[in-house]
Amino acid sequence: MMLKTTSISLSRRGPANPKYGGISVVFPVYNESFIIEQTLRNYIAELQNRVEDVEFIVAEDGSTDDTKAVLERLEQELPIKLFISYERKGYQQALKDAMKHATKPWLFVVDSDYQFAAIDFWHLEPLRDEFDIILGVKTPRRDPFYRVFLSWGYNVLLRFFFKIPYADMDTGFRLIRRAVVEELSPSVRFMSFFNAEFVIRAHFKGYKVAQVPVCHYARKIGSTTIFHISRLFSICFQLFVGIIRLWLELKREGQIPLKKAPSKIN
Ligand SMILES: Nc1nc2c(ncn2[C@@H]2O[C@H](COP(=O)(O)OP(=O)(O)O)[C@@H](O)[C@H]2O)c(=O)[nH]1
Ligand SMILES: [Mg+2]
Numbered sequence: 001m002m003l004k005t006t007s008i009s010l011s012r013r014g015p016a017n018p019k020y021g022g023i024s025v026v027f028p029v030y031n032e033s034f035i036i037e038q039t040l041r042n043y044i045a046e047l048q049n050r051v052e053d054v055e056f057i058v059a060e061d062g063s064t065d066d067t068k069a070v071l072e073r074l075e076q077e078l079p080i081k082l083f084i085s086y087e088r089k090g091y092q093q094a095l096k097d098a099m100k101h102a103t104k105p106w107l108f109v110v111d112s113d114y115q116f117a118a119i120d121f122w123h124l125e126p127l128r129d130e131f132d133i134i135l136g137v138k139t140p141r142r143d144p145f146y147r148v149f150l151s152w153g154y155n156v157l158l159r160f161f162f163k164i165p166y167a168d169m170d171t172g173f174r175l176i177r178r179a180v181v182e183e184l185s186p187s188v189r190f191m192s193f194f195n196a197e198f199v200i201r202a203h204f205k206g207y208k209v210a211q212v213p214v215c216h217y218a219r220k221i222g223s224t225t226i227f228h229i230s231r232l233f234s235i236c237f238q239l240f241v242g243i244i245r246l247w248l249e250l251k252r253e254g255q256i257p258l259k260k261a262p263s264k265i266n
Pocket of ligand 2: 111113115219224
């Protein structure tokens with residue numbers, strides 16, 4: 001495992017190094033009709049001419065607002081590959097399905113609610129030479145108090161069980177080698193809302209994970225759809241059970257080492 005942090009000021013804004021291959025930008029979308037157009041336009045403007053080989057994949061997932069209509073209109077104009085679902089498959093499954101359509105060696109998976117700035121991609125991109133997963137750590141996080149508190153508790157639990165040093169495994173701004181996703185995503189099944197399980201599995205397989213601070217902005221419109229306050233209790237319970245099941249599996253497979261043997265005294 002390696003940990004890397006950079007300063008938040010940006011020294012270079014593209015072009016992406018072609019040596020490391022093209023990038024599929026993947027947007028999971030659920031009920032984002034008021035912001036999705038701005039999000040897509042900003043990422044496309046930032047990346048289209050600075051990444052030699054890039055594609056934009058939109059994974060819409062059973063939205064109940066106008067999102068589908070907005071995306072169908074944008075599809076006529078913008079270079080996006082649009083995948084629409086009439087049922088809500090859930091975040092993780094929608095991502096897994098979308099990634100099957102990705103053709104580039106790297107995936108840049110970003111939330112569609114524009115809480116991150118497209119320009120911060122350039123903090124992550126240069127680390128492709130050394131790392132397999134590059135996480136943008138929300139610095140500081142601009143979310144409602146209950147959401148921040150919940151994530152804090154969740155991360156404490158993850159660090160307690162798995163003894164891993166990552167601060168923001170569920171970030172909605174991450175650059176991942178596609179080969180790692182293809183290898184590990186079929187086994188991701190215990191924490192269905194988020195990405196932490198993927199990062200934990202990758203860590204114990206020996207893949208290199210970097211953390212980079214990135215700006216985070218308050219949601220301009222709508223509210224968190226994953227951690228909605230009315231579903232809080234059931235989500236917390238499911239997450240806790242997921243952590244225990246993953247821990248048991250990794251222990252059983254010997255991926256989490258048993259207690260350190262006491263060092264020899266001569
Ligand atoms: N495909 C898909 N995307 C979702 C689902 N729920 C949320 N999203 C998207 O996932 C991203 C993060 O969701 P959000 O509710 O903002 O979570 P938060 O920022 O972690 O509180 C946003 O782009 C949402 O549109 C879902 O069920 N399916
Ligand atoms: Mg959000």
